[in-house]
Amino acid sequence: MLASSRLFPEEMMDKRVFRCVECNETATELHRDYSNNILKITICESCQKPVDKYIEYDPVIILIDAILCKTQAFRHILFNTSLDIHWKLCVFCLLCEAYLRWSLLHGSKQSSDPADIIRYTKEWEFYGMFGLAALELSAFCISVLWFLWAVVGRLQGGKLELRLLLRALLLSCYGKVLLIPAVIWEHDYSPLCLGLIKLFVLTSNSQAIRVILNSSRRLSLLAVCLGVLSETCVAQACKKFPWSIQEMLTD
Structure with a gap:
């Protein structure tokens, strides 16, 4: 199961507006839930890349990318997570x-x-x-x-x-x-x-x-x-x- 399912309950994902980590375009969802717990990452309509590739990444890798000041990692943390610390x-x-x-x-x-x-x-x-x-x-x-x-x-x-x-x-x-x-x-x-x-x-x-x-x-x-x-x-x-x-x- 994708990491984002731990970050956002399904009802919260319906209410949030996310950002593509590649092109910064808005998106209504990070992944789509099919039957039998099969999840598929949403593709951005603007750049045709995954809206947020980091939802499958280990938190350690996300932290390393954030330390390297990568724009994609910052967008993931600031827009696409419920991190409130x-x-x-x-x-x-x-x-x-x-x-x-x-x-x-x-x-x-x-x-x-x-x-x-x-x-x-x-x-x-x-x-x-x-x-x-x-x-x-x-x-x-x-x-x-x-x-x-x-x-x-x-x-x-x-x-x-x-x-x-x-x-x-x-x-x-x-x-x-x-x-x-x-x-x-x-x-x-x-x-x-x-x-x-x-x-x-x-x-x-x-x-x-x-x-x-x-x-x-x-x-x-x-x-x-x-x-x-x-x-x-x-x-x-x-x-x-x-x-x-x-x-x-x-x-």
């Missing part, structure tokens, strides 16, 4: 980023005494770092959504689904999970690894925007760059506040 993934990624900042903050304070490690874990610094990471992510998403709303929704007169875009942005931040092993397996090239992880996350964000809007790479890159600029401004503002949050955490 973006808020949970967002919180987990924020925890990863907060742990990275917290560990770097205590990099010069590391002690071999287990009591010190236990004491550090009870401090509020970690939660403060989580709040800063959440604030910066909020600034990034709001700036990206505002830019796309202004350009696509207002100037070009296109239809913009902000909720779907936000879901895509949050799901495409999955690369932040790599921050944990980068910190645990610390080595001389950690700054380079962290930079590459950041670049990978931004690339995934850009690809997610392209898939949702079916737009040019230039537009998605501009949106991501504006988001990074806003995120950086918020981070710098937090450092230069009269009652600097980070200084309060380190005191």
Whole structure:
């Protein structure tokens, strides 16, 4: 049986509008159910290819293609599945980023005494770092959504689904999970690894925007760059506040 039968009950498939992973044309179904549980993948009327070849693929292969930022894999995840873990993934990624900042903050304070490690874990610094990471992510998403709303929704007169875009942005931040092993397996090239992880996350964000809007790479890159600029401004503002949050955490 095809994998999509596990993702969508039959009654849900009747109500959804799917997208062809090859040409982005809409489709009313991913497969057709014949008698005796015989399923046949639906062929796209536009490109004459399977609407979604990934419904037969193993999840590991889908994940690998998503890591490679393949457009087809992103369309499958964002349009043709009922994956609804973006808020949970967002919180987990924020925890990863907060742990990275917290560990770097205590990099010069590391002690071999287990009591010190236990004491550090009870401090509020970690939660403060989580709040800063959440604030910066909020600034990034709001700036990206505002830019796309202004350009696509207002100037070009296109239809913009902000909720779907936000879901895509949050799901495409999955690369932040790599921050944990980068910190645990610390080595001389950690700054380079962290930079590459950041670049990978931004690339995934850009690809997610392209898939949702079916737009040019230039537009998605501009949106991501504006988001990074806003995120950086918020981070710098937090450092230069009269009652600097980070200084309060380190005191």
